[in-house]
Amino acid sequence: MSDGRILLYGATGYTGRLIAQRAKAQGLDMLLAGRSNEAVAAVATPLGLPYLAVGLDDPAKLDEALAGIRVVLHVAGPFSATSKPMVEACLRKGVHYLDITGEIEVFEACAARDAAARTAGVMLMPGVGFDVVPSDCMALHVKNRLPSATTLTLAMNGLSNMSRGTAKTSVEALGKGTAIRKGGRIVEIDEIPRKTLDFGAGPEPVIGISWGDVATAYHSTSIPDIEVFFRETPEMARMMGMPKFLRKLLGSRPGQAVLKRAINLMPAGPGEDIRNTARATVLAKARDSTGALVRSRLETPEPYALTVETALLIVGRVLAGDAPIGYQTPAKAYGADLILEVPGTRRDELNA
Known part of the structure; x- marks a missing residue:
């Protein structure tokens, strides 16, 4: 990696701590930051x-914090609340911006700042973790295999052990419908799509979710119709199986407060043994108007372990001067094979 200081904002969270530890091991010049001096010092x-x-609510001090910074790696969620002030500070100060969001609204908000990023000479790349590097690379991979593709289906398996931050972001969607892309536009449907898919051990039930690829895969591939699924877990089945009125209630401000207090009692995230041994799978399927179909599968390390790897891999690209300006997705900027640079990944074609 070339010289350049990295600001890691949100260093006190579960993923932030993992990234800080790995950055230290790699000898990176990283400045840790967060709201609480005591909490950041402890890390x-x-x-x-x-x-x-x-604090993100003090633009002047945030600008001061970015002095001498080459790239921000923003890992403080929920990103719907934290991304905008950091993005705006990066635009003001000419600093590249990366984050690990999976929130559709954040991706689209960053995309809307493409012109401003180009004027500032910086790259805005949200989603440099498990959300959405592996799936974004797979989306572009199947598009490359079938350039005429008009529909894209992505499915994931392996995110059953969530951090508190991921869980809090997930419950924020309880009162909403499912986001898909139809005809190039993001739309919300009331029903929860369900089907069965084979991740490699036989057909398994999957549930449609509002995942970041509904936003990013379109920017990476121009495929107009996109759906994303997760392998159904008992917890997901219970949550999605709630009556609509109860989901709306839990999606309200009082309901969210109750749920997030409960989440605070959870473990911070998966332990080291799980991160070292668990695996994740991403399926990608593309079809065109003639019925031609391609299917590919990617196996990766455990999602949080992968996030550390992909985030720092992209940080390294930026420090080396490889940071195309404007709004970017991981695959659009660095190609479909970016994910294969991570040790422990394997991609297979499921049809010729």
């Missing part, structure tokens, strides 16, 4: 890394 001091406390 930074044992690692011997510099740190500072700065």
Whole structure:
């Protein structure tokens, strides 16, 4: 990697701590940051890394914090609340912006700032973790296999052990419908799509979800119709099987407060043994108007372990000067084979 200082904002969270530890091991010049001086110091001091406390609600101090920074890696969720002030600071200060969101609204908000990013000479790339590097690369891969594709289906298996941050973001969608892309536009449907897909061990039930690829895969591939599914877990089945009125209630502000208090009692995230041994799978299927079909499968390390790898892989590209300006997706900027640079990944074609 070339020289350049990285600001890791949200270093006190589950994923932030993992990234900070790996950055230290790689010898990266990383400044840890977050809202609480005490909390950031507790992460930074044992690692011997510099740190500072700065709130996202203070633009002047945020601008000061970005002095001398080459790239921000923003890992403080929920990104629907935290991304905008950091993006705007990066645009003001000419700093590249990366985050690990999976929220459709955040991707689209960053895409809307494409012109501003080009004027500032910076790259805006949300979604440099499990959300959405592997699936974005697979979307472009099947598009390359079938350039005439008009529909794209993505499905994932392996995110059953969520961090608190991921869980909180997930429950925010309880009162909403399912987002899909139809005719190039993102639309919300009331029903929850269900089907069966084979991840490699026989057909399994999957549930449609509002995942970031509904936004990003279109920017990467121009495929107009996109749906995303997750392998159904008992917890997901119970949540999605709730009566609509109950989901609406839990999606309200009081309902969200109750759910998020409960989430705070969960473990911070999967333990080291799970991160070291668990695997994830991404299926991608593309079809064109003639019925031609291609299917591919990707196997990866556990999602949080993968997030550390992909986030720092892309940080390395930026530090090396490989940061196309404007709004970018991982596959659009770095190609469908980017994910194969991560140790422990394997891609297979499921049809010729």
